[in-house]
Amino acid sequence: MKKRILPVICLAASLMALRCTARPEEELTISRDLVPGNTKPIWVSISGITGEALQVLQFDLYVQGFGFTNADGAQYLISGQNNGHFQGRVTDRFNKSTLVSKAYSGASTRRQVHAFVDEFTQALRRKPIAQTKIAFKGGANANSEIYLADFDGYNSQSVTKDNTIVAAPCFVPGRLALYYTSYKLNHADIFYHDLSTGSRRAFARYGGSNMSPAVSPDGSKVAMILSKDGWTDLYVCNSDGSGLLRLTKSPQDESSPCWSPDGKWICFAAKQKEHRSLCKVPASGGSIQVISTSGFPSPSEPDWSPDGKWIAFTVQTGDFQICVVPAGGGEVTPLVEGEDPSWAPNSRTLAYGRRAGGQYVLGLLDVPTKQHKDVRIAGSNSQSQPSWAR
Numbered sequence: 001m002k003k004r005i006l007p008v009i010c011l012a013a014s015l016m017a018l019r020c021t022a023r024p025e026e027e028l029t030i031s032r033d034l035v036p037g038n039t040k041p042i043w044v045s046i047s048g049i050t051g052e053a054l055q056v057l058q059f060d061l062y063v064q065g066f067g068f069t070n071a072d073g074a075q076y077l078i079s080g081q082n083n084g085h086f087q088g089r090v091t092d093r094f095n096k097s098t099l100v101s102k103a104y105s106g107a108s109t110r111r112q113v114h115a116f117v118d119e120f121t122q123a124l125r126r127k128p129i130a131q132t133k134i135a136f137k138g139g140a141n142a143n144s145e146i147y148l149a150d151f152d153g154y155n156s157q158s159v160t161k162d163n164t165i166v167a168a169p170c171f172v173p174g175r176l177a178l179y180y181t182s183y184k185l186n187h188a189d190i191f192y193h194d195l196s197t198g199s200r201r202a203f204a205r206y207g208g209s210n211m212s213p214a215v216s217p218d219g220s221k222v223a224m225i226l227s228k229d230g231w232t233d234l235y236v237c238n239s240d241g242s243g244l245l246r247l248t249k250s251p252q253d254e255s256s257p258c259w260s261p262d263g264k265w266i267c268f269a270a271k272q273k274e275h276r277s278l279c280k281v282p283a284s285g286g287s288i289q290v291i292s293t294s295g296f297p298s299p300s301e302p303d304w305s306p307d308g309k310w311i312a313f314t315v316q317t318g319d320f321q322i323c324v325v326p327a328g329g330g331e332v333t334p335l336v337e338g339e340d341p342s343w344a345p346n347s348r349t350l351a352y353g354r355r356a357g358g359q360y361v362l363g364l365l366d367v368p369t370k371q372h373k374d375v376r377i378a379g380s381n382s383q384s385q386p387s388w389a390r
Helices: 051-062 109-123
Strands: 019-021 029-031 041-048 066-068 078-081 086-092 099-106 132-140 143-150 166-171 177-182 189-194 200-204 210-215 221-226 232-238 256-258 266-274 275-282 287-292 300-304 311-319 318-327 333-337 339-343 349-356 359-366 371-375 383-388
Touching: 041 051, 051 066, 051 078, 051 109, 051 339, 051 371, 078 109, 086 109, 099 109, 132 166, 132 349, 132 359, 143 166, 143 177, 166 210, 166 383, 177 210, 189 210, 200 210, 200 221, 210 256, 232 256, 232 266, 256 383, 266 300, 300 339, 311 339, 318 349, 333 349, 333 359, 349 383, 359 383
Parallel strands: 041 066, 041 078, 256 300, 339 383
Antiparallel strands: 019 029, 078 086, 086 099, 132 143, 132 383, 166 177, 177 189, 189 200, 210 221, 221 232, 256 266, 266 275, 275 287, 300 311, 311 318, 318 333, 339 349, 349 359, 359 371
16 A cells, blocks of 8 residues: 555644524523534624635534624624735624634645634634544445545545545544554455554454444544454454453344443444344443433434533434434434534534435534534545544
């Protein structure tokens, strides 16, 4: 494989995620309880910013729950100019405070605006995401590759050039590295890929299939689905491949593991009597617990939010839909048509794939407001299975 040296990924700083609501004529109220699909946008007005800078600014804010109105109806007033260098200022219309006032240079207009948006959201005590990356599967069937792009789909580049079946890229938290499944060696194997050097190695090559790698929050463990013992079960091992532990033993198949933020639990989709359910099991082994998704049968593809409060998943009720449920189970909120959800570091934005015209496109969804946008990515005619760098 041709080695590629990729640019450093900008990972978001760690701050508390808040749910924010606003009405055009009232001051912003802040709650610590995110309400999926039932939250008003935060109203902002924008003046003096034009062209590409305005498009980037509106996209970045919209997929994080902001809406746009005039100065008389906005909570925050954004002003600035862009003439090769970007200057931006944010003031609170109600208390007259200045949240951000800064000039940006030394990068493309797009990156300058991303940096400005990150400073704005940090001022609101949220985790910034505008300079983060996503990995995804590009292409289909035997002609697919793993790709990397900015969170809005720009600056995409192929991580692999194997022209084979690939699946399920997964970032290693805090490192420039991915795990993914590939048929490069004519078998479903899990690879570890160092993005800073382009080097990679086969991580799991047991008999049968090796699929769906998921890295623990501290990077020390890897959960995966293996069929090495005849059944398709959930396993976990150390990041060096040692200490392999089987967590399930069922003639039905398990799929799509993900980790709780504290690293104590692994959530997965279990199949029992031809119907799927969400389950969790201690990462060190133990009894399996069902996570209730009443009214939404056969959930699959779970992803646990970084703040620990929610699990996003896919359900098929005619079309595929993205839903969320409290991490302990309970009332399910359907959000948008799509599948394969992946949480952003802010625990409110999801990347997902959806079918469009016989292919897949990626989308971004703000869970509280249900605002969503498609991500258009050059260089690949189909994009699916996103993984957000945290």
